[in-house]
């Protein structure tokens with residue numbers, strides 16, 4: 155298991171960042187390496203995010219040595235989304251089978267977590283978000299069919315998409331983690347219109363189901379001074395509370411969004427008109 159640390163950055167820092175500094179601070183790559191578990195610990199609301207792609211063997215994690223607790227989830231909850239083919243997650247002897255776009259909620263107190271693919275030829279790709287938790291909530295598998303769909307956008311504006319809420323008070327409660335998956339309609343390229351800020355929550359996106367040659371142009375920053383990140387398949391971006399987020403792809407894509415902060419009010423956002431962006 156690897157654990158990289160990101161400290162985050164303030165808007166004033168970003169004013170002077172070149173491309174490499176911006177990417178180092180906000181872009182997380184290499185999450186899905188074969189037979190590895192790669193985590194990034196961020197000081198942005200202490201969101202921990204990670205990826206694992208078991209191919210020839212199962213991979214295990216759960217030690218809290220890196221974060222100063224007996225187990226990684228001694229004081230945390232976690233969402234695990236399967237972005238690949240079928241796989242299993244075994245938690246302290248309890249086994250869950252996750253098909254593509256199923257999400258497993260792990261409550262505080264889980265100790266040893268083993269991840270495996272049904273077939274190494276078409277592996278599972280487990281994407282994980284974890285945040286500090288203040289209560290014990292039972293582990294729960296949320297299948298794609300159990301998620302709450304929300305239709306957004308308009309095909310004539312190239313931004314039609316279906317957002318599916320998984321870890322959300324109306325679907326599967328958690329302490330402060332929110333997690334869902336947004337799929338773009340065929341021919342649509344734009345996500346998250348209108349762009350917005352949510353001062354009370356940070357967010358992370360993981361873009362997936364992209365062709366190797368495609369890229370997402372992910373927009374971030376203060377509305378009056380935006381920046382962009384060029385993002386490849388399987389990469390994640392951090393969106394601090396002060397940053398807008400939206401993006402467009404050069405081909406088909408989907409993304410997992412995860413949030414944490416003061417509340418779980420999905421609609422507690424301040425939209426920004428596109429015409430106000432600079």
Ligand SMILES: O=C(O)C(=O)C[C@H](O)C(=O)CO
Nearest residue numbers: 306315317336345346347411
């Ligand atoms: O396409 C969208 O719109 C989204 O998926 C938006 C994210 O869910 C989001 O930014 C939530 O705050």
Ligand SMILES: [Zn+2]
Nearest residue numbers: 350352357399
């Ligand atoms: Zn948002």
